[in-house]
Amino acid sequence: MHKVYADYAATSKHKPPEVWEAMEHYLKEIGTSPGRGGYSLGLEADRIIFSARQKITRLFNGDKQNNVFFSLNVTHALNSVLKGFLKKGDHVVTSSMEHNAVARPLKALEDSGIIELTMVQCTKEGLLPQDEFEKAIRPDTRMIVITHASNVTGTIMPVKEVGEIAASKGIFYVVDCAQTAGVLPIDSKEIKADVLAFTGHKGLLGPQGTGGCYLSERAVQEIFTTVHGGTGSKSDLLTHPDFMPDKFESGTPNTMGIAGLNAALDWILRRGVHDIRAHEEKLTRLFLKGLQELSDKVIIYGPQDAAQQTSTVSINMEGYDAGEVSFILDRIYGIMTRSGLHCAPCAHQTIESFPEGTLRFSFGIFSTAEEVEYILDSLGDILAQK
Amino acid sequence: MHKVYADYAATSKHKPPEVWEAMEHYLKEIGTSPGRGGYSLGLEADRIIFSARQKITRLFNGDKQNNVFFSLNVTHALNSVLKGFLKKGDHVVTSSMEHNAVARPLKALEDSGIIELTMVQCTKEGLLPQDEFEKAIRPDTRMIVITHASNVTGTIMPVKEVGEIAASKGIFYVVDCAQTAGVLPIDSKEIKADVLAFTGHKGLLGPQGTGGCYLSERAVQEIFTTVHGGTGSKSDLLTHPDFMPDKFESGTPNTMGIAGLNAALDWILRRGVHDIRAHEEKLTRLFLKGLQELSDKVIIYGPQDAAQQTSTVSINMEGYDAGEVSFILDRIYGIMTRSGLHCAPCAHQTIESFPEGTLRFSFGIFSTAEEVEYILDSLGDILAQK
Numbered sequence: 001m002h003k004v005y006a007d008y009a010a011t012s013k014h015k016p017p018e019v020w021e022a023m024e025h026y027l028k029e030i031g032t033s034p035g036r037g038g039y040s041l042g043l044e045a046d047r048i049i050f051s052a053r054q055k056i057t058r059l060f061n062g063d064k065q066n067n068v069f070f071s072l073n074v075t076h077a078l079n080s081v082l083k084g085f086l087k088k089g090d091h092v093v094t095s096s097m098e099h100n101a102v103a104r105p106l107k108a109l110e111d112s113g114i115i116e117l118t119m120v121q122c123t124k125e126g127l128l129p130q131d132e133f134e135k136a137i138r139p140d141t142r143m144i145v146i147t148h149a150s151n152v153t154g155t156i157m158p159v160k161e162v163g164e165i166a167a168s169k170g171i172f173y174v175v176d177c178a179q180t181a182g183v184l185p186i187d188s189k190e191i192k193a194d195v196l197a198f199t200g201h202k203g204l205l206g207p208q209g210t211g212g213c214y215l216s217e218r219a220v221q222e223i224f225t226t227v228h229g230g231t232g233s234k235s236d237l238l239t240h241p242d243f244m245p246d247k248f249e250s251g252t253p254n255t256m257g258i259a260g261l262n263a264a265l266d267w268i269l270r271r272g273v274h275d276i277r278a279h280e281e282k283l284t285r286l287f288l289k290g291l292q293e294l295s296d297k298v299i300i301y302g303p304q305d306a307a308q309q310t311s312t313v314s315i316n317m318e319g320y321d322a323g324e325v326s327f328i329l330d331r332i333y334g335i336m337t338r339s340g341l342h343c344a345p346c347a348h349q350t351i352e353s354f355p356e357g358t359l360r361f362s363f364g365i366f367s368t369a370e371e372v373e374y375i376l377d378s379l380g381d382i383l384a385q386k
Numbered sequence: 387m388h389k390v391y392a393d394y395a396a397t398s399k400h401k402p403p404e405v406w407e408a409m410e411h412y413l414k415e416i417g418t419s420p421g422r423g424g425y426s427l428g429l430e431a432d433r434i435i436f437s438a439r440q441k442i443t444r445l446f447n448g449d450k451q452n453n454v455f456f457s458l459n460v461t462h463a464l465n466s467v468l469k470g471f472l473k474k475g476d477h478v479v480t481s482s483m484e485h486n487a488v489a490r491p492l493k494a495l496e497d498s499g500i501i502e503l504t505m506v507q508c509t510k511e512g513l514l515p516q517d518e519f520e521k522a523i524r525p526d527t528r529m530i531v532i533t534h535a536s537n538v539t540g541t542i543m544p545v546k547e548v549g550e551i552a553a554s555k556g557i558f559y560v561v562d563c564a565q566t567a568g569v570l571p572i573d574s575k576e577i578k579a580d581v582l583a584f585t586g587h588k589g590l591l592g593p594q595g596t597g598g599c600y601l602s603e604r605a606v607q608e609i610f611t612t613v614h615g616g617t618g619s620k621s622d623l624l625t626h627p628d629f630m631p632d633k634f635e636s637g638t639p640n641t642m643g644i645a646g647l648n649a650a651l652d653w654i655l656r657r658g659v660h661d662i663r664a665h666e667e668k669l670t671r672l673f674l675k676g677l678q679e680l681s682d683k684v685i686i687y688g689p690q691d692a693a694q695q696t697s698t699v700s701i702n703m704e705g706y707d708a709g710e711v712s713f714i715l716d717r718i719y720g721i722m723t724r725s726g727l728h729c730a731p732c733a734h735q736t737i738e739s740f741p742e743g744t745l746r747f748s749f750g751i752f753s754t755a756e757e758v759e760y761i762l763d764s765l766g767d768i769l770a771q772k
Contacts, residue, residue: 076458
C-alpha cells in the first residue's frame with residue numbers, strides 16, 4: 001500500500017535529513033544548556049540558538065536577530081503577545097477565519113472583561129472583506145490580529161493591505177504565520193507587522209516543540225513579560241530582565257529542537273521560499289483541477305484558486321461523512337488527511353461547514369504530483385463504490 | 387585531555403542511548419502530531435504521550451495519568467500554576483532558597499499588587515527552619531511554594547513536614563522538583579503536594595524542551611487556564627476545555643521531546659530511583675570528604691552531608707574568583723562546572739555568597755568515582771600553583 005501524507009497543515013511529517021542530523025549532533029556531541037555555563041560546550045549551545053535567530057530574521061527580512069524569541073509552539077508565542085500587550089478597555093479587531101490559537105485567548109480576554117472584540121465576518125470563501133474590516137476599526141482599537149492564511153481553506157489574507165491600515169492608524173498589528181512561514185514569502189518590512197508569530201514544525205520543517213515570534217521595536221517595548229523565571233542573565237535580580245530575547249524566554253529552551261529548526265532554516269533559505277511556494281502552488285492547482293473534474297458531489301471550500309491559497313484544501317462529498325472518508329483514505333488507501341473542525345470553529349461557520357467540519361488535504365515541499373494523482377484516483381474510487 | 391561533565395544540576399548532558407533511539411524512531415517512523423488526526427500514525431503519537439504520562443504518574447506514586455500536563459520546561463509549568471491559582475489578596479509563603487523560576491513569578495505578582503509574599507529566611511546551610519516557616523503562615527495564606535532541593539547547595543527541604551503543615555491548614559502546596567525528579571524518591575501521597583513540578587532534562591534524563599506538573603484533584607479544579615489555544619478537543623467551542631490534560635496543554639506539544647522523555651522514564655523506572663540516589667549519594671560523600679581534606683582555603687556551602695543534599699555542591703576557594711576557577715577547570719582540565727549565581731540570588735544571599743556567587747559541581751547517574759577523584763586532583767593542582 002502507498003503511504004501518502006497529506007496533513008502538512010498540521011505538521012510536516014517529512015523533514016530534510018539535515019534536521020535530525022543536527023539534533024543527533026546536538027544530543028550526542030553537545031548536550032549542554034545555553035546561556036548558563038562558561039565552558040566551551042555551553043557556548044556551542046548558545047551558537048546554535050543565535051544562528052537560528054539569525055536565520056528567522058533573514059527569512060522575514062528583519063533587522064535584529066535579538067527581536068526573535070522562541071517558545072514551545074505558536075500558541076504559546078501568541079498567548080505571550082496577546083496577554084502581554086492588551087490592557088483593560090482595549091478594542092481588538094480580528095477575522096472570522098482565525099485558529100483557536102488566536103480566537104481562544106482573545107475570547108478569554110473578552111470573557112474576563114479585559115478587552116472588547118470584533119470578529120469581522122469573512123466571505124464563504126474565507127476571504128477578508130477589506131471595507132468591512134476597515135469599518136470595524138474604532139478610535140479605541142488597539143490591536144489587529146489576523147492569520148496570514150487559513151488552516152481550513154488555505155485562503156491567503158491581505159496582510160500587506162491590513163498592515164497599511166494598521167500603520168496609518170498606529171494600531172498594533174499581529175500576524176499569525178503558523179500556516180505560511182517557510183511556505184509563502186514573508187517580508188516584515190512590507191507587511192509592517194509588529195508581531196510575526198511562527199511555528200517551527202510546519203512549513204519551517206523543524207521539529208515540534210519550537211515556535212516563536214519576530215518582533216518590531218514597538219513590540220519589544222510595549223509587550224510585557226507574562227512568563228517569569230531564570231534567564232541566565234541579571235541573575236542578581238528577582239525582577240525579570242527587560243531586554244531581548246530574555247524578556248520573553250524563561251527557563252531552559254528546547255535547544256535540541258532549535259538545533260533541528262536551525263538546520264531546517266538552512267535548507268529552506270538554500271532552496272528558497274519562492275521555489276517552495278511554486279512547487280506547492282503547482283500541486284494545489286493540479287489537485288483543485290482534479291477535484292473539480294471528479295464529480296459534482298465534491299464540494300470544495302475556499303477560493304478554489306491556487307494563487308489565492310496555500311496548499312490546504314478542504315472538501316466535503318455529498319452523502320459522505322468527512323470523518324468516514326478520512327478513515328477510509330487512511331485504512332484502505334494509506335492516505336493521511338484530517339477531518340473535523342481543525343481547531344477553527346469560526347472558520348467552519350464562515351465557510352458553512354459547521355458543526356460537521358470538512359475533509360482537509362494539505363501538501364508540502366516533499367509532496368509529489370504522483371501523490372496528488374493517487375489521492376484523486378482514490379477519491380474517485382470511493383465515489384464509484386457508492 | 388579528560389572531558390568531565392559536572393553540571394548535571396543544569397542539564398543531564400549524558401542520556402541513556404534509548405533516549406535518542408526513541409526520538410529518532412518518532413522523527414523517522416512517526417512524525418505526526420498527536421490528538422489531532424484520525425489516521426493510525428497520528429494515534430502512534432498519542433500513545434507515546436499517554437505512555438509518558440503513565441510513567442510520570444508511576445514515578446510520583448500518583449493515581450491519574452491525566453493529572454500530568456507537559457510544558458516547555460519547569461519554569462513555564464510553575465508559571466501556569468502560580469498565575470493560574472493565585473488571586474488578588476492571597477498571601478504566599480516560600481523560602482529564601484528558591485530558584486528564579488519560583489522567585490521571579492512570585493515577585494512579579496507581589497510587585498503588581500496581586501499577592502503578599504513572605505520569603506522565609508533559611509540557615510546559612512540552606513536548611514529550612516521549620517518553626518520560623520510555620521510562624522510565617524497567616525490566616526490569609528493561600529499557597530506554600532518550596533523547592534524540593536536547592537540548585538545552589540543541593541540542600542534537601544523537609545517537603546513531607548511542610549506538606550503536613552499545608553494539609554492541616556488547607557493551604558495549596560506547590561513543590562518545585564526541578565532538582566529532584568528522577569534523583570530522589572518522590573511520593574505524591576507522602577508529600578501531600580497539590581503540585582509536583584518537574585523538568586524533563588535534568589534528573590529525568592530526557593531532552594530539553596520537556597517539563598510539566600503532576601496535579602492533585604484540588605489543583606485540577608482550582609488552577610485556571612492561563613494559556614489558551616487549540617487542543618484538538620471541543621473544537622466547536624471558543625472556550626478552552628476545562629478537563630485534563632487539555633486544560634493546561636495548548637497547541638502542538640513537543641512530541642519528539644516527550645518520546646525521548648518517555649524512553650528516559652523507562653530507563654529510570656527500570657534502574658530504580660533508590661539505586662540512582664545511592665550512586666549519587668556515594669559520589670557526593672566522596673567529593674565532600676575530598677574537598678574537606680583538600681585545603682582550608684576551600685569553603686564548602688550547604689549541609690556538607692551527603693544524606694542531607696543532592697549531588698550538587700557549591701564551593702569557593704579563598705583568593706580565587708569562582709568564574710576564573712571554572713574557566714581554568716574547563717580549559718586546562720576539561721571539567722565542566724558552573725560559576726556565578728545559578729539563577730538564585732536569594733539562595734546566594736542566604737548562604738552568604740552574594741553577589742560573587744560560587745563554583746558549583748553537580749553529578750549524575752553517569753558520573754563516576756574516577757571523575758570525582760580527577761576533579762579533586764585538579765582542584766589540588768590549581769591550589770598548589772598559587
